[in-house]
Amino acid sequence: MAELLHNPEKIARAREELDQVVGGDGGTLQEPDIARLPYLQAIVKETLRLHPPVPLLIPHKAESDIEICRYRLPRHAQVLVNVWAMGRAPNVWPDQDSFSPERFLGREIDFKGRDFELIPFGSRRRMCPGIPLT
Structure with a gap:
């Protein structure tokens, strides 16, 4: 929410998209509508x-x-994966510190562990057990 509050033009665009899909008269958002909200x-x-x-x-x-x-x-070495740093890697994310949802439009990057550019919940055997609920 804080990122959106700092970027009112992004809120306006999201609101416009919601109005087009759900309707501006206060319609109810249903789960199937989410696929139509890129x-x-x-x-x-x-x-x-x-x-x-x-x-x-x-x-x-x-x-x-x-x-x-x-x-x-070496064998048995413990490895910590720094997801915070991966999300700010300049070789993967241009202008990495700015809030820019547009970078995901038209791209098939998923946060459910299949795309290693974005793995906030981990991947494979060690991923968050609640991810199937999303």
């Missing part, structure tokens, strides 16, 4: 990118000696 979905993704629910994912342990991006990890 800008609202982009706002949620951008919020999760900038402000992940947990900045560090559950620790992982290397099962064997492995090399990742020229770094050697």
Whole structure:
């Protein structure tokens, strides 16, 4: 909410999209309507990118000696994934510190663990157990 309050033009665009889908006369939003609200979905993704629910994912342990991006990890090394830093990586996100939901429009990036650019809830076996409820 704070990011939207700092960007009134983004609130106006989201409100316009809601008025088109639900109706400006105070219609009720139904679950099937969410698929027809791409800008609202982009706002949620951008919020999760900038402000992940947990900045560090559950620790992982290397099962064997492995090399990742020229770094050697010995067997049983504990690895912490910094999701907060991933959401601000300048080589992945241009203008990484600005709130810009438009960066997700027309892109198929999902926050449910399939796209490693955006994994605020983790992925695979160690992902949030509540993610199927979203």
